[in-house]
Amino acid sequence: MIAYPIDPAELIARIEQEKPGWLARARDRKDAYAQARAYVEGGEFWGEIKGVYIALQHEKCAYCEMKLAGKAYAAKVHEVEHFRPKSRLRAWPGDIKRLKGYTPPCATGGASATGYYLHAYNPFNYAIACTRCNSSLKSDYFPVRGTRNFREEDAGLLRSEDPLLVYPIAGLDVDPAELITFIGVLAVPVHAAGPLYERAEVTIRFFDLNHEDLTTRRAEVIAALYLALRGKELAADAADIRDFSDGIARYLSPATGFSACAAAYYALYQKDRSLAVQIGREAQKLLPR
Template sequence: MIRYAKAESDEVGKRVDAEVPTWRTRAAKATQKMATQKKYSGDGPSWSDVKPVYMRLQHFKCVFCERPLAGEAAGKVEQDVEHFRPKNALKAWPPKQPKGKPAPYAFGTGAAGPGYYWLAYELTNYAAACKPCNSTRKSNYFPIASDNRGAAGQDVATLNSGEQPLLPYPLGTVDADPEALITFDGIVAKPVAADGTDHRRALVTIDFFGLNIREELWADRFRTISDLWSKLELIETSKDPARIEMTKRRVEDALSDAAPQASCARAFFQLYKSDPIAAFETYVLAERFWRSKAGSSEPQSPS
C-alpha cells in the first residue's frame, strides 16, 4: 500500500467535475436529504460514474493491495468503488471467534454500529479497489482503536482524530503514509514500528486485507523483486553505458507510484543499496518460498 499524494480533495473534485459536471451538485442534494432522514438512501448519483477518476489517480492498481488491474475499459468491471467508511450498518471486525479460541489482538478494534451514511457521496471517502479486497475483505467493516465511533455529520478529519482508524486511507494526505506503517521483507509485509499505535495499525491492515496469505500477491511481489534484482545486477556488471542508462530508467519505473507492488519494490531497493548481500539472500529466500508454494492448493503464510 502506498500514498497517492496527488489525490487531495481539491484535485479529486476538479477531476470529478471534468468527468461528470453535475455529479457533485446531485451528491450534495442527496447528502442533505440523508441528513434529514438520518440514514442512507440511494437517491444520489452513481459513484460508478466517477470510478475512472480514482482508477487513474491510482494508476489502475488496487488502493489496498497494489495488485495491477485492468485499464480504462475493462477496469470498470474489474474494479469497485470502495466506500472507505461503509455507508451501511457496520459489522464488528474481526468476526466473533469460535468458543475457546483467544482473541486475535490484545487491543480493541471497535464495535458494530450504524454506517457513515453522511459520507456516502463524500469524495474523500472513495477509492478504487479490487474485488478480493473490497467485496471479500472490506465489506461493511471498519476497525477503529477508539471505543466510540464518531457522531453523524462529522467530517473525515474530525472522525480520524476521534476514532483513530486502524486502516490507513491512502489517497491524499489526510492520513498517515502507508509506507511509514508497512514495509516488506522480501515478499512478506511487516510493520515498520516494533510497537505502539503505528505497529497496531500495520498489523491490522496486513491481517485485514490478507496481505501475507494471498498467493496472487506473493506472485506479484516475487516478480517485482526478481525483475528489480536483475536490473540492479545489470547496472553493476554491464560495460555498456547506454544499456546502463536505459536500465536505470527501468528501475525508476519499477519504483514509481505507477508500478505494481511499488512499496515492496522500494523496500527491496533500499535493502539492496544498504546491503547487497542481504538483498541477495532475501531474493533467494523469496524465490525458494515462491517455488515451494507455486501450484499449492493450501496457501500458507510465508512469515
C-alpha cells in the first residue's frame, strides 16, 4: 500500500468538476439514510465519480497496489470501495476458511446489522480497489480495535474507532509506509510490537498481501529493478546510465504497480548491497518460465 496525498478540499473540487451537482445529491441521499437509520438499496450513483479516484490512485488498487486497466475500462476492473461498509458488518475474521486457526493480535470489533450508512455517499469513504481486494476479501468486514461509531458523519473523526485497516487517501490516516514494508517480495510490519504492529499485521492478513498472486508480481518488479540498478553501476556510456536511471525512476514512481515494494528494495540496495543482490537473484528465480 502507498498513500495517495491530496488536500481534502482539492478532492471535493475534483468531484464537483467531474460530475457537477454530485455532492448536493450525495448530501440529500445521506439525509434520507439518516432519516431511515439505514442504507436503502437502489439508485446508487457513486460510480459517476469513479474516474476521480482512478486518476488519483494512478489506476492502482488502493490495497494490493496491482495496476488495473485505464479509465476506459473502469466499469469492468475498477470497483468503488466503501472503506467503511455501508450496510451490514460481519465480525472479522469470523469463519473465513483461509484464516482458520488465526488469532488476531488485538480486538477486531463486533458485527452490525446496519453498518456505516451515513458514509455510503461520503467522498472520504471511497477508494478504487480490484475485485480481489474489494469483493473477495474486504466485502462487509471492517475490523476496529475500539468502539464503533455509526453516528459520526465526519470521516476524519472516526479515527477514534481505532480502525485496523488503513485509508490511504487525503491524509486522513497514517501513511501505510509507516506500518508495512517489504523484505524481498513479502509484506511485513515495520514495527515489532505495539498498536502500529497490530494494524500492519491485521492489514497484511486481511488482504492476504503475501499470496502467491502478489508475490510473483512483486518478484517481477524486484528482478527488473535489480537489473536496472546493476546495469547503471556497470554502464560506462552516459546515455546508458541515463536509460538505466530512467528505468529505476519508473519502478519507484507511485504510478507503477507495487511501487511500495520497489521502494523498500531500493532502500535495501543502498543499505545492504550483498543482501539486495541475493534477493534480486532470488526474485529472478521466482519468475514464470
